[in-house]
Amino acid sequence: MTQNLLQDTIQRLKTWARINSPWVLHFNSGSCNGCDIEILATLTPRYDLERFGIKLMGSPRHADVLLCTGAVTRQARDRLVRIYEQMHDPKFVVAIGACALSGGVFRGCYNVMDGIDQVIPVHAYIPGCPPRPEAIIDGVVKLLSSLSIPTAKVETQPSTDGRIETKECSL
């Protein structure tokens, strides 16, 4: 009983910490830069995403949330999977922009995979070409508020064909 209470408290503490300071990693998987400059604009003084405790990190091993743009070109696919695997659990992926959602205008091009969720699991979709900074903030904040629910779906095992399957796990 005491053991459970302790574990429960630690879990709640971890979730609290995660929600209050999620570190994000930005990866461009073959985007046109439109979404990327809006992500940067979101981090700069006018929109200031840092007031939610969100900080841009350089390394996947430090990041909790992967902000991913672009329609996933064949060259970038393996890199995207590798970066996703390098992130520690629990990890979340936010697909930003029309291309990241479905391929956008590049859907069906010979070199693109038509969206992030074809390659790795995605937890939040932010539409727009490109989405406004307000939309990005809204998407990220919605993702964070969904984390306060005790069991959120995440996690992953890459299967043989390079795709990753989702399974439920608790935070």
Add this chain to the structure above:
Amino acid sequence: MMEKKIMDETFTVPIGPQHPALKEPSHFRITVDGEIVTNAVVRLGYAHRGIEKAVEGRNWIQNLYMLERICGICSHIHATAYCLGVEQLAGVEVPPRAQAIRVLTAELERIHSHFLWVGVAAHEAGFDTLFMYIWRDRETVMDLLETLSGNRVNYSVNILGGVKFDINEEQADAIRKGLDYLEERTNHYLDVVSNDAMFLQRTSGIGVMTRNQAEVLGTVGPTARASNVARDVRVEAPYGAYFDYPANIVLEERGDLTARFVVRIKELFESYRLIRLILDTLPSGDLETRMPRRIKEGETVCRVEAPRGELFYFIKSNGTDMPERIKIRTPTICNMTSVVKLVIGHQLADVPMILVGIDPCFSCNDRMVILDRSDGYKQQWTWEALRQHGIDYYHEQHS
């Protein structure tokens, strides 16, 4: 003996495709001897989406939106180059008011792009305060673009045969007010990049490209102008409203990173001047002319000055409502060779700064090239063949 062996060893540092210093995917292999770079190899193509092939399967109007999304930073100039080419093929004359609005938007885009670049370059130098201040001020020009077109990034100002929106007096006043603020801030930033002692240590004398080198390496745009090469399409071969509103060329002599900062910041003043002039003397008249659905058979070449340098479009029509071939050469691919050359002999820590110095845009420049040195090579790639080639290529790379 042992010591000598260690001295001779070189080490290869892989950078990218995901790296804190790169906002876009590209891969560099930097060979270093201690801290000094001895060789650099660049591998492009992570953002290759197959646009040139995709436009062959869409009609002239759809392509406008496709080509606008080659690059999110210079979207307007891509659309302008395409429109100018197609209008030339169709033999359509665009009304002067539409031409002026195109140039006005192009100059606003140049302001936003240069501000963006100065910020990102300051970030690479470790000067995050400047990055944050510049991006705060950049929001002014983003607001102006939004007031005009309704969009912050892909403005969709151009349509074939004209432009989509007009400018009223109220918007003109908003632009003038915004420019006054930006001009004041730009003076301050010019002072910072040319006088701040800490910043000068990261830029002064780094990545020096002589005028001769700049010409031999085929650099374009502000990178060339920072080495005193007078190369600006707006001046050399004016297009659209640049006949009525001539631009002045901005040159610097030193050819180092400081010069590249100064050239771009001084170009901002030129853009402010042009925009004010256009607003004061905006010709009246229609915004568009009628365009035929099918474009006459023929081929044309179109050059415009993008924020990063000369942008080149080759457009070939076979008389249908779809283009037969569109070839795009973007400024970054011209400037990329200079990076590989210039980093040699510098410290590894200067590599990101020298790379950023050309204002690289990888989403623009990733094209597929087939090298076949045998004579008489002729092959038309079909969509299926390209797709299969792509899949096979990456399987090969992966295995």
